Amino acid sequence: MKSFVNYSETSDFSIHNIPFGVAVFNKEYIACATRIGDIVVDLATLYDFGFLDDVDGLSENVFEAYTLNEFIELGKPVTSAVRLKIQELLLEDSLLAKDEKSIEQCFFELDQVKMLMPVHVPNYTDFYSSEQHARNVGEMFRDPANALLPNWKHLPVGYHGRASSIVVSGTDIHRPKGQTKPKDAPAPVFGPTRQLDFELEMAFIVNRNTEMGESISTEQAEEAIFGLVLFNDWSARDIQAWEYVPLGPFLGKNFASSVSPWVVTLEALEPFRTEGPIQDPAVLPYLTFTGNKHYDISMEVGLTPSHGTEKTLAKTNFRHMYWNMCQQLAHHTVSGCNIEVGDLYASGTISGNSPESFGSMLELSWKGENPVVLNDGQKRSFIEDGDTVTMRGYAQKEGIRVGFGEVVATILPSKV
Amino acid sequence: MKSFVNYSETSDFSIHNIPFGVAVFNKEYIACATRIGDIVVDLATLYDFGFLDDVDGLSENVFEAYTLNEFIELGKPVTSAVRLKIQELLLEDSLLAKDEKSIEQCFFELDQVKMLMPVHVPNYTDFYSSEQHARNVGEMFRDPANALLPNWKHLPVGYHGRASSIVVSGTDIHRPKGQTKPKDAPAPVFGPTRQLDFELEMAFIVNRNTEMGESISTEQAEEAIFGLVLFNDWSARDIQAWEYVPLGPFLGKNFASSVSPWVVTLEALEPFRTEGPIQDPAVLPYLTFTGNKHYDISMEVGLTPSHGTEKTLAKTNFRHMYWNMCQQLAHHTVSGCNIEVGDLYASGTISGNSPESFGSMLELSWKGENPVVLNDGQKRSFIEDGDTVTMRGYAQKEGIRVGFGEVVATILPSKV
Incomplete structure (x- = not known):
């Protein structure tokens, strides 16, 4: 296929894409x-x-x-x-x-x-579906010998996120404030987060309203998924660590999430289907599926300090998901939870097996123990004011390229 | 004040109310x-x-x-x-x-x-702000000697809930399905919940959109709160228990929540302001407040089995909250999380100090150890198909009565 519009070979927006x-x-x-x-x-x-x-x-x-x-x-x-x-x-x-x-x-x-913003998002859910990410977090904060929690391989763990603060690429984000409990401090303190982080994710958008009490099977799920965007699930690790037991992330996540502006359809991604990992132990029948439900999409994240140049921090791939989108949607709705047009379902941080493929600063700097070195020699354990974080994603195969462009945001100081 | 409309002395909808x-x-x-x-x-x-x-x-x-x-x-x-x-x-x-x-x-x-439904709810948050409820849950599932988690008295713990499945009183609810892990079973099983529960709550509704990065102080909060409704935060305890670590409740809650149809304004509740508990340890400055921010509102919940009569299960009061609504809203937005008109913020289960004032079956039957006896002798540890749960709330003082009416729903079997 050749378009009458000229574009470079490396354009994400080829004639094969046609995003919305x-x-x-x-x-x-x-x-x-x-x-x-x-x-x-x-x-x-x-x-x-x-x-x-x-x-x-x-x-x-x-x-x-x-x-x-x-x-x-x-x-x-x-x-x-x-x-x-x-x-x-x-x-x-x-x-x-x-x-x-x-x-x-x-x-x-x-x-x-x-x-x-490409869609109005009535409801937003964030999953936690990359095994390596879950293992990394488990190793750091829980038990390295039992990094994965008992439920992790039986269901796609997820939680409801804050829909109001999802913004489009290019929107600056104010550093969030909140309570943190410094190690060994007698009481919590209040102030701007000192551990601001990104999470490199994909998110899918659904095309229908369902009735309460109904479910969408893994078989039906693709028909309900319109397309995908890149997703940066901004996180304040110190706020999250103090607040999240027992009811999950709250202020540590609700200040902002960023999405890429172009929704790439499932149809455009069809050539890039690929096999997922073997799921062992076997999943319950409602989570089984047939065919290739994973997608081979290269993803990367870079950090540009103010007055500096961009440093690529990590490269990973959407195929590194343990749970696929069909399983996520089937699980989400098996309770009878109804979905709404425009709902956004994010993958969770996508980390690969090697340290260069980890999808968050928390993992890349290993809780700050190994700061990342930028192009000008500056070090980063987490994100500082003035830093710009850019995520990109694209699929490429036999001369066909279909991509997402980027989701980019700069961190501003906290509002007083 | 006397209206030209006649109504009984026990009507919740007196001339002093004027709900919407x-x-x-x-x-x-x-x-x-x-x-x-x-x-x-x-x-x-x-x-x-x-x-x-x-x-x-x-x-x-x-x-x-x-x-x-x-x-x-x-x-x-x-x-x-x-x-x-x-x-x-x-x-x-x-x-x-x-x-x-x-x-x-x-x-x-x-x-x-x-x-x-009185409002379109763009975002829904559920808090966990009754000390006795948090203590009861902590005693049952964690450490009786340390029932409250370390963060509980420092911040109003909360999580984002599912907005799509909030329905008005009178809407029947299908029993949710999901994964549960029976004690000592080698693997999880799938099916309708066997521990369906209600949670007796109040919820407030806000009247404005704010910008991301901005906060609402405890001082400003009342100006942003339009009014309150009764709230039944339906919960599937067995599903919740298996899924909720580490990211919080998900399918255990997202299948349905029920609200009363009349929003009672803060102005109508003005005569019923009352003091809250002394907060010890002292809260951080952004959570301090002046004046009486609690409200003396009697609440009760009853269960009617199919073909049976209603049994009152518990009576409690909205004043039994450790954290007040102003603190909840100030905490929620201190991160810079923006709010939207119609957002609904629920209190969490409101339990008093005595067993007759516990706001959930989980607590009333103490995990099923002490089933509740209904009028016809039937026993209930949790809610069964055909059961109707009715919650009521009203404030009364010096001949003035202002109430919420009721939020009622009947449980239907799971959809196949």
Whole structure:
């Protein structure tokens, strides 16, 4: 497939991708969008011009919206057909390729565009599904000989996170404040966190509302998953450590999470399916599945200090998950918990087996025992004010590249 | 104060209350409403008739809505003035009292009305703020000698709950399914919970959106709290026990929570302020407060088996909280976590000091060791299919009664 839009071989936004997002065009007009190379396409205007007229089930201009929710809710048969239609329109010699006037009105350069949150997120859940991450945390804080807790290989452990503070890439984050209990101090103290961390994650977004009492099976799950984004689950380790027993993370996580602006569809990731690890012990029947449910997606995280250059801290891969997305969604809903369009389900930190593939500063610096050295010689155990954290992700195979772009955020000092 | 509407002395919905909710009138028309005695008043029509014209800041008919969110977001000065105006209109000899035609169109008997969820809840947090409840749970599952965890008296422990499955009183609940690990079993098993429980709680609803990075002080908190509802935090104890370490409750809670339909404003509860317990050790400065921040609200829970009569299981009081709502909100936001209009913050199970005042079956039956005996001699350690759980709450003082009515739900078998 060759597009009439030129882009570099290393672009995440090839003709094979066709992701969806929400953009402000020329600082004045908001609409749903897609991207090819460095061109952002205004889908609301494309719809108005009639280019999507022959897509069944797309009877209204759902792209004239501040979020993708209405579009996503149309369900796979429609969203998938829309994606294929857009792909066709972006090919050489398409109807659109020859229509200069439409191109002029629908196509925007990156610098004319600001990306917004792609979806309204009614509910957000964070899983804990990378075995190496769970082992690392267990080794550091619990028992190295029994790093994994007894339930870990039987169910995808997860918790409900704070939906209100999920923000799009490019949004600066204020350092959170909270209570911490310094080792051997007689009482807790209050102040800005001294152990601010990122967590390198993927997250999936669902396309439907279900009724309470209903469940989604592993078999049905993919039909309910619209697509994926990169996810930075910011964490304040010292706040978390003092608060989290017995009810889990709270202020240590609820101040912010960052997502990448482009939702990459499951369809675009289809060529990158891969096998997951063998699950031993065998899982309960409701968690069994058939076929390849993992995806081979390279991920990395870099840190740029203020006035400095970016240092790559870790490279990992989404295939390093013990539990796959279908299992996560099946488990989440097996209780009868209903889901809502736009719900976001994050993977948990994705760590590989080697130290260079750990997905958090906590693991990379091993609780601060081995600080990371930046390009200019500065050391980091955790994230400092002025630091910018950038995460990237892409899949590549036989000349096809499909990526997420990046999720980036800079840490500002605490508000007084 | 005397209303031209007659109601019994024991009505929760006296002229001193004036709560807010959302109703379906005559199965066809949805609007915001208030209630006096057994009369539900359609506020959208009352507004249209001009009765609220002289309330400053009420320039649109925010009562023509499916939720209270738009009304609540107007903020205290407006919502408080609206409440006072409605109260005035309901007094003997008011303009409304003499207007039979308006009364006919705005007033509905209870059986002409079905109540809906009063607010859209963007985010839901559950605290764990009753000392006796935390002690009871600690004694049962951890160390009786150190029942309270080290952080408990330093911060109001809480966790993010599932917002999607909060439903209004009267909604039946399907028994949740999930993994449990029977004692001494080699591996977990899957099936309907065998330890379904209620938790008797109050919850408050906030009236504003804040920016990320900002906090709400204990001083500012009351201005941000619109009102309260009764809250039943349904829990599956066996599922929760197996899943909750280390990240907190998940499927054990996310299948359903029930709220009462009428939001009782803080203003209506003003006469019932009372002192809380002395907090020792002293709390950190951001958790200090002045004045009485507790409320004297009697609460009770009853169980009605199918084909049986209601047995009162426990009576307790909202004043039995260690942490008050202002402290909860100040703590929640001190990290910079933003709040949203309609957010719901639940107290955690409210247990008093004596066994008759425990707010959950877990505590009442002490893990099932002492089953509760119902009126017909049946025993209950936990909730069975067909059981109806009813919670009530009211404040009473010097002839003034302000109450919440009830939150009621029946347990249905698991969906297949």
